[in-house]
Amino acid sequence: MYTQLVKYLLTISMSTILFFNLSYSQPFLASEEGKTIIEKYSSKFPKFFREFQYVSKNESRIKEFKFTRGNSNGTPAKASKDGKIILDVSYLETTSNNDYDDNRLVIVLYHELGHLYYNSKNENGNVEDNEKFAFEFSLKKAKDLAVKGDCGPLNTGIKFMRLRSLSNQLQDPHVRALKRIFNEPLIKSYSAFLKKICN
Numbered sequence: 001m002y003t004q005l006v007k008y009l010l011t012i013s014m015s016t017i018l019f020f021n022l023s024y025s026q027p028f029l030a031s032e033e034g035k036t037i038i039e040k041y042s043s044k045f046p047k048f049f050r051e052f053q054y055v056s057k058n059e060s061r062i063k064e065f066k067f068t069r070g071n072s073n074g075t076p077a078k079a080s081k082d083g084k085i086i087l088d089v090s091y092l093e094t095t096s097n098n099d100y101d102d103n104r105l106v107i108v109l110y111h112e113l114g115h116l117y118y119n120s121k122n123e124n125g126n127v128e129d130n131e132k133f134a135f136e137f138s139l140k141k142a143k144d145l146a147v148k149g150d151c152g153p154l155n156t157g158i159k160f161m162r163l164r165s166l167s168n169q170l171q172d173p174h175v176r177a178l179k180r181i182f183n184e185p186l187i188k189s190y191s192a193f194l195k196k197i198c199n
């Protein structure tokens with residue numbers, strides 16, 4: 001009787017775990033489908049498309065791009081420990097989330113690439129330092145684009161980072177990292193650069 005009860009409870013908890021795993025994990029699209037979607041939206045997101053192609057070809061730290069389709073309510077991209085960047089194509093497909101324009105998606109892409117750089121150097125890294133590194137990496141890449149004549153990503157990147165740095169969600173390592181960034185001289189040098197070069 002007792003063993004049967006234990007078995008019964010085990011079965012229930014196993015199916016609950018399975019159910020929650022299935023309902024929370026986004027299924028991946030086939031890789032070709034994901035790439036086709038990025039290409040399909042290349043006229044709406046030309047800078048993102050260009051940088052996506054560039055990093056796909058030139059960044060050996062990216063082992064693979066994976067694609068999901070969420071509801072553009074979460075985050076447009078994630079980096080995994082094993083060198084994958086996961087892109088949520090709903091951010092390209094829906095027009096409702098205008099916060100993520102072409103410039104910002106470029107920043108997001110380089111933020112994720114920044115995580116892969118950080119992970120490759122720090123095996124037991126710290127989440128907050130990892131975020132700080134990723135934000136600063138994206139700023140550096142955006143500055144390179146500004147030097148080549150496009151100030152959009154740097155402008156947008158600083159704007160959204162500043163906004164997020166003001167959040168009081170201190171449990172979020174992104175927010176803690178941004179508070180540090182906005183207390184250091186580096187960000188001022190980027191802002192000064194923007195003013196000098198881009199206005």
Ligand SMILES: [Zn+2]
Pocket residue numbers: 111115131134174
């Ligand atoms: Zn991050």
